[in-house]
Amino acid sequence: MPRAGSRATPTLNCPDRGREQARAVARRLSGTDFDVSYSSDMSRTRDTALTILGERVTPLNSVPELREYNKGVFEGLTPEQFREKYPHLFEASLVNDPDFAPPGGETIRQCQARLSGFIRTLKSSHPEGNVLIVGHGGSLRSGIVALLDLPLEANWKFVMHNCALSIIRTYEDNAVMHLYNDSSHLGGIA
DSSP, rough: OOOOOEOOOOOOOOOHHHHHHHHHHHHHHOOOOSSEEESSSSHHHHHHHHHHHHTTTOOOEEEGGGGGGOOOGGGGGOHHHHHHHOHHHHHHHSSSSTTOOTTOOOOHHHHHHHHHHHHHHHHHHHSSSSEEEEHHHHHHHHHHHHHTOOOOOGGGGGOTTTOOEEEEETTTTEEEEEEEEGGGGGGGGG
């Protein structure tokens, strides 16, 4: 059976827009049944997942494995702010180094290992059916890279927009991306 994944995270700076985006995803997926759902344990992703699920009785599992990768001292800063505050670290962050982490943060390699473990567990726990996954751009990219068995460096080849939809169908020996980062349901609220 196909497995569906959704990337749906409201924008932190615009909670009203984020809620409207979540409702747009919910409308788009209103005819889709999910056997189980997972979200990051952060409140905004859990709220987004609950909005998408609506009145469904689908179980929601909020797990720390789906949290965004930890940006350490960069957390909460715009790129302009961390460029100004940490110029040498900012320059180092521009190089696609899977072992770079800002102080107190996580490397892409660490994030990939976390998501790879989650994906292995997910595949063994739910070998068939539709699974809704709601998370954050960076961690979901790592999850997609793990699910599609791509090299670690592929993390830098994907962009994920808020409340966009991706669908990956899994099989016993393969996973195939059928839709990626589709935000056509967002209209003017993207």
